[in-house]
Amino acid sequence: MNSFKKIALAMVAAMTLGTIVATPANAAVMTVAVSLDTVANTTNSAIATPASLPVPADNSVDAADALKFIATVDVGTSVSVVATNATIVSALHTTAAPVGATSGSSSLTIATGTGTTATFYVYTKTTAIGTVVITNGGTQLTYYVQGTAGKINTLTVSAPAAGAAGTKQDISVTATDTFGNKVSAKSITATVFASTAVMDTATVTTGATLSDFGVAKFVATLPATGTRSLITFSPTTAGDATTADVVGLPARALAPFAEITVRDLVSELAAQTAAKDAALAAKAISDAAVVKAASDAVAAKAASDAALAAEKAASATALAAEKAASAKALADAKTASDATIAKLTADNAVALKSIKDAFNALAKKWNAKNPKAKVTYVK
Secondary structure, three states: OHHHHHHHHHHHHHHHHHHOOOOOOOOOOOEEEEEEOOEEOOOOOOOOOOEEEEOOOOOOOOOOOOEEEEEEOOOOOEEEEEEEOOEEEOOOOOOOOOOOOOOOEOEEEEEOOOOOEEEEEEEOOOOOEEEEEEEEOOEEEEEEEEEEOOOEOEEEEEOOOEEEOOOEEEEEEEEEOOOOOEOOOOEEEEEEHHHOOEEOOOEEEOEOOOOOEOEEEEEEEOOOOOOEEEEEEEEOOHHHEOOOOOOOOOOOEOOOEEEEEEEOHHHHHHHHHHHHHHHHHHHHHHHHHHHHHHHHHHHHHHHHHHHHHHHHHHHHHHHHHHHHHHHHHHHHHHHHHHHHHHHHHHHHHHHHHHHHHHHHHHHHHHHHHOOOOOOOOOO
């Protein structure tokens, strides 16, 4: 067992040694000097004590806004910098070469050439803690920065669109600087237009805790009568807010308002009840019309069926009468035809007999005169 432990420890030691970056004996170890507007900062290497930087609310990154880093390294080497929640610039603002709130990047590599120092600056637009990681050779150092919110540049209101007459309504007002950072511990004043509501308190300070940071919470009692409540909000102290718009940054919005529709629930209920009753009455009329239409349809079908039956009966009667008349006409025609044929037959017989008699009479006279050339009588 002891042998196994020794082998394992040896392997761990070998792996650990393999990850160490060897530094030449004659290489200088990087050192970094940090300052803000010529004042040295020696605490920002710990996350608990980050360098505090004002945000560049004037859209100009000056010495007062940016932490200055001077890294001293070996001649001819490079310094690499990577920042999170912060921005790196290689120089500060001048009239000839402006540096504003959109300048810089999150990473930068500086070659010292024949020198031994690399200088750069870091600013931030957020109150979140940011990091600055500087690397040279086998040395890596980390520093921390955090922005302090600027003056109030924007107030935004969150309020209900409507509320019942006489009830209390919660209204939240959020204060932010020009970069959207919430601003705490600042007084906000509510002004009610034309006495359309009553405020529990006219001034509220923006919160500083996790749950209400930068938010002022007001309570308004809506009037018992009226159609709406109109309440405007503004910073109580003019010095807590920006005084002019800055070119390249969001314009100020320091006088928002809440407009709450006042609802008379009693009147609304009465109107709803009346509308419901009217709808029910209309439905009853509609139902009666539907029933009558159905009844009329049944009666119309019965009448149609009766008319069809009568028409069929009349048609059958007419057909029978027509058949009887046709049969009688046929019988009368046959009777008349038979009588005509009988008469013609009798007349023919009389005529034939007369002819025969005349012939035989002639034959008798002939035969008497011509006994040797007698003719035969016709029977």
